[in-house]
Amino acid sequence: MSKVEEIAAAVENGKVKKVAGLVEEALAEGISATEILNVGMIGAMGVVGEKFKNNEIFVPEMLIAARAMKKGVEVLTPALKEAGSEPVGKLILGTVAGDLHDIGKNLVGMMIEGAGFNVIDLGVDVPADKFIECMKENPDCKIVALSALLTTTMPAIKNTIDAIVAAGLRDTVKIMIGGAPVTQAFADEVGADGYSEDAASAAELAKKLLAEVNG
């Protein structure tokens, strides 16, 4: 097994302590930070996401894998900066106004980070204004992801999208939505660019939307 494969296996199995050591060893062996990130971590999280989607692993197993990756990235960051490696893209994430649920939203955030994004997590109960403010502060951010867990807070997704349209910013981003009661039909109705039903699919959707933006 190559060092990078070992890193991937350790990330997949959520071995936090092991990952940090392996990343240091890999860097010492002269393996590029970008390869470690892309193959050892983002690749591994892709496998984890796929397994989760297929009901082969449980939520905690995904959580510890994400935690292991985070630790690995921490060790890797100085080398990545030196190599001039940039995150694949920025994404603004939040649970919409009136909704306090954060577990699903956090899972989505982790998996999207796992896909190599820089995720700006605005938290829960986020008013439309706050999304818009954040978009203005981050003009390089091309994706906004909105979450709602309740049928009663789903309309806040529509309100947020409407506010983004009213602010004249709709064309600057792709909007993706999700949450237990959310459906593709709802996404079409409120004019979102995409919907995904779980955290792993959300990461894939974010990559797909980014590819569309970048042409």
Added chain:
Amino acid sequence: MIIIGEKINGSIPSVAKAIEAHDEAFLRDLAVRQEEAIGEADGFIDVCASVPPEVEFDTMRWMLDLVQDAVDTPISVDSPNAECLAQLLPYVKKPGLVNSVSGEGNKIDLIFPLLAKPEYQKWEVMALLSDDTGIPKSAADRLRVFDKIMAKAEEYGIAPNRIHIDPLVEMLCTSEDGIAMVEEVMTTIRAKYPTIHISGAVSNISFNLPARKLVNMAFVCLAIKAGMDSAVFDPLDKQLLGVIYATEACLGMDDFCMEYITAYRDERIAAVTKKK
């Protein structure tokens, strides 16, 4: 949970028959299956001959040899005869558990000095809260026995984390206050000694009741909550073991429920017993 696998015990009729017939394969199989069930958890495989005193040493030696040949899991050397236990220790290859001493007679004075010796520094010991008066009825009396045992432990330099206390689990069906008394003993000990092990024979609780497994499960949940972190039971009982893992997860003792999930993945626990 430190799992002490109880299946190799001459007081179980099928095991008594195997001992009588010198059926090595039967005992080896029990050892191997328990080792698999214990998995990555900490544990011991108990070995108890339950034969008359005049043949106990030889029988135990034969059993210890074949169990140690079959498995790597540490052994719980089990005899009511402390002299026999002391004589058996040299024949146990890796540090195990002396099962047991109590406040009765000179048991402690025989075993503790032995465990203080350099060659037995890693051994652990099970201590029962009974004394020459029998099994004390009240929590206060059992705790008095406990204090005496701990005074001896200190005298001989046996650290609390080498001691498993069996507060003596008795049958529920004749108790007037459920498990309240034994629970009080457990919580008091746990508060005083955070690193000591609190153990007990789980299935004693359900003696003489129907559907015993249900009572065992209910007991083990409450006992873990009260501080139990070691137990003598059948590790092949996937439901009971599952309840133990689930309880520890519920009590926040299992980070991300990963021990529970791993035990499930290794097929060591199950929600239902599969019919063969």
